[in-house]
Amino acid sequence: MRIGFLVYPNCSVMGLAVSSVFEIANVVRGEKAYDIQFLSEKGGPIKTSAGLVFQTQRISGGSIDTLVVDGANDPKPSSPQIISYLKAAERRCRRVAASCTGAFVLGQAGLLDGKRVTTHWLFARTLQEMHPTAHVDDDRIFINDGKIWTSAGMSAGIDLALALVEADFGIDTARSVAKKLVLYHRRSGGQSQFSELLELGPKSDRIQTALDYAKRNLHRPLTVAKLAEAAHLSPRQFSRAFREETGQSPAKAVEAMRVEAARILMEQTRHPIDVIARQTGFADRSRMRRAFIRILGQPPQAIRRNARLETRELRNAEGAKPRLRSPREARKRTTREPIPA
Known part of the structure; x- marks a missing residue:
């Protein structure tokens, strides 16, 4: 199947790395499952924002199974030709995807109307303002709505590409591709773009003090009154x-x-779910499960199962490697081996 990457002057080099997922999928399957092509409005050389120049083919009405639109650090309005091409692509292609700010290009062609989409969190508000009929979620790695796929920041495009491979050839192929790329198997599309424990980013010491208190006391009830007391403010203030x-x-x-802390415990410990729910302040496992699905898009059991599968695969891979001998062992072995005549 043909995978077309639509690029333009000053596009992002990181976005082009997404093509490696399909390249390695061909290696894993031992066949040319994906025919990778780089497309631009006029064809010929395209210069990225980092100065890399590479060759492209001119866009045409040829058959493309999946079209992926690259992003840019500073999204610009697209030409009428590109917009027309994308409108036609929505009808012809099985899937149309955008990496990072490539969603702005899809939006200019009207492909985001009525769709749930995402983009880099820095640009999410602007995307929503420009396309009010779209439903922009600024806290998802990637989102699939019908034939439209969108991802967050550039590296999230790799997660989206792995999801496309999984949809085409199954989870085993996607895992093998991730392993060859030395990646953690793709993050769930429902996963947050950033850690809540690190990225709340308050401006004042008082709010930071309240957050520090909350982190230390997740296992306890954390009412507004308690947090306000830690910040030395009234609850209303x-x-x-x-x-x-x-x-x-x-x-x-x-x-x-709480969800972030519970996720880490689910991935890194063997504690029962009920115990983790209590340790992280959920009243019971049912409430924790609902919170996981709401925030991460997966139940706790799925998080643990995926983590165990990844650990098992890594151990198997390590077990297949020859053990490195210490210098002392190497010297002993050398003295025992006969010198060739």
Whole structure:
């Protein structure tokens, strides 16, 4: 099947790395399952924002199974020819995808109307303002809505590409591709673009103090009154300041922090789910499960299962490698081996 990468002057080099997923998929399958092509409006050499120049083919009405639009650090309006090509591609192609700010290009062609989409969180608000009929989620790695696929920041395009490979050839092929690329098997599309434990980014010491208190006490009830007390503010002052500095309510932030902590425990320990739910402040496993699905898009059991599969695969791979001998062992072995005549 033909995979077309639509590029343009000053596009991102990182976005082009997505093509490696399909290249390695061909290696894994031992056949040319994907015919990778780089396309541009006029064809010929295209210079990326990093100065790399590479050859492209001119866009045409030829058959493309999946079209992937590259992103750019500074999205610009597309030409009428590109917009016309994308409108036709939506009808002809099985899938149309965009990496990072490539979503802006899809939006100019009207392909985001009524769709759930994502992009890099820095550009999400602008994308929503420019395309009010789209439903822009600024906290997802990638989203698939019908034949439209969109991803967050550039590296998230690799997760999207692995998901496309998985849809085409199954999870085993996608895992093998990820392993050859020395990647963790693709992150779920529902996964957050950034860690809640690290990225709330309050501006004042008082709100930071409240967050530090919450991190240390996730296993306890964390009411607004308790957090406000830690910040030395009234509950009303605290709620207002917290939302102004973090962009979300204290309750939503605490839930996300609990989910993040519980996810780490699910991946790195063998504790029962009930125990993890109590340790991270969920009243019971049912509430934790609902929070996982709401924030991560997967239940806790799926998170643990994927982590165990990855660990098992890594151990198997390590077991297949020859053990490196220490210098002392090497010297002993050398003295025992006869010298060739």
